Amino acid sequence: TRNLIVLGFAVFALFGALVFMFINAQRERELAQRQAGFLANITHELKTPLAVMQAAGENISDGRVTDGNRLRTYGDHIYEEAIRLRKMIEKLLDVARVDAGQNVVELAPFQLDEIAENVYRSSKDFVESKGFRFEINTGGKVPFVMVDADHVETILKNLIENAVKYSSDEKYILIDVRNLNGSVAVSVTDKGDGIPKKSQKLIFEKFYRVEGDLTVKTKGHGLGLAIVKNLVEMNGGNISLESTPVKGSTFTITFPVLVQEMGSSEAAKRTG
Ligand code: ADP
Numbered sequence: 090t091r092n093l094i095v096l097g098f099a100v101f102a103l104f105g106a107l108v109f110m111f112i113n114a115q116r117e118r119e120l121a122q123r124q125a126g127f128l129a130n131i132t133h134e135l136k137t138p139l140a141v142m143q144a145a146g147e148n149i150s151d152g153r154v155t156d157g158n159r160l161r162t163y164g165d166h167i168y169e170e171a172i173r174l175r176k177m178i179e180k181l182l183d184v185a186r187v188d189a190g191q192n193v194v195e196l197a198p199f200q201l202d203e204i205a206e207n208v209y210r211s212s213k214d215f216v217e218s219k220g221f222r223f224e225i226n227t228g229g230k231v232p233f234v235m236v237d238a239d240h241v242e243t244i245l246k247n248l249i250e251n252a253v254k255y256s257s258d259e260k261y262i263l264i265d266v267r268n269l270n271g272s273v274a275v276s277v278t279d280k281g282d283g284i285p286k287k288s289q290k291l292i293f294e295k296f297y298r299v300e301g302d303l304t305v306k307t308k309g310h311g312l313g314l315a316i317v318k319n320l321v322e323m324n325g326g327n328i329s330l331e332s333t334p335v336k337g338s339t340f341t342i343t344f345p346v347l348v349q350e351m352g353s354s355e356a357a358k359r360t361g
Pocket of ligand 1: 251252254255256279281282283284292297298299300304308309310311312313314315338
């Protein structure tokens with residue numbers, strides 16, 4: 090019987106290893122497929138603005154366009170397409186840096202309510218111009234955390250941008266900053282399309298996009314949340330998601346508090 094038990098274990102282990110290998114191979118295949126789709130899309134998207142800029146530039150330098158108004162229109166085209174290109178290239182470089190492990194993090198003590206307020210103020214015009222009601226709730230000062238403020242801004246901007254992109258009916262976004270026990274949380278809530286349960290883990294993977302009407306209509310490459318997750322983790326934080334299809338989503342990032350702030354009685358004892 091002992092031999093039988095050993096044999097049983099061996100068969101079980103072999104079976105487990107096979108299942109593991111199969112799942113791994115499947116995931117790699119999926120990633121390769123997404124990557125190929127991404128390359129096709131990005132090639133098209135990089136070439137289109139370049140073609141517009143080249144044609145507009147040619148017309149101007151040939152001396153074919155001399156009328157002031159038309160010159161301005163061509164100038165606008167070149168300017169807008171250049172901005173689009175720059176944004177796309179910045180995103181690609183972000184991903185390349187993440188892949189190469191070359192992202193530098195400069196940690197310093199910050200209060201997340203201040204960073205969130207900054208992001209709120211700088212995104213307000215854009216978000217409201219898209220027809221959204223946009224609110225922030227900080228409930229006063231929160232304890233210091235060690236983060237790279239630029240990274241936290243990038244994270245929040247990405248989450249807000251997504252909330253705008255994936256809200257087709259109710260247009261509402263709330264940034265909420267809370268002091269939890271030993272950590273500070275910032276969440277971005279929308280009342281948009283939500284994310285199906287089976288996609289919730291996958292959306293943080295590179296190139297993954299939820300299939301659906303809106304994803305087809307909305308531009309994107311499935312890179313934003315991969316960058317976000319990487320930045321959160323580089324800053325020693327955590328990201329979580331609660332989402333219900335049609336009702337909306339809440340993305341929450343948390344960072345550990347730098348030092349336990351002194352209670353007021355303790356502070357009084359020290360000063361008194
Ligand atoms: P992108 O927006 O470029 O596709 P992201 O990595 O930022 O890439 O997001 C991945 C996918 O997750 C999106 O394609 C979308 O399907 C889904 N998603 C992200 N944020 C939201 C949100 N706030 N509401 C609904 N779906 C979202």
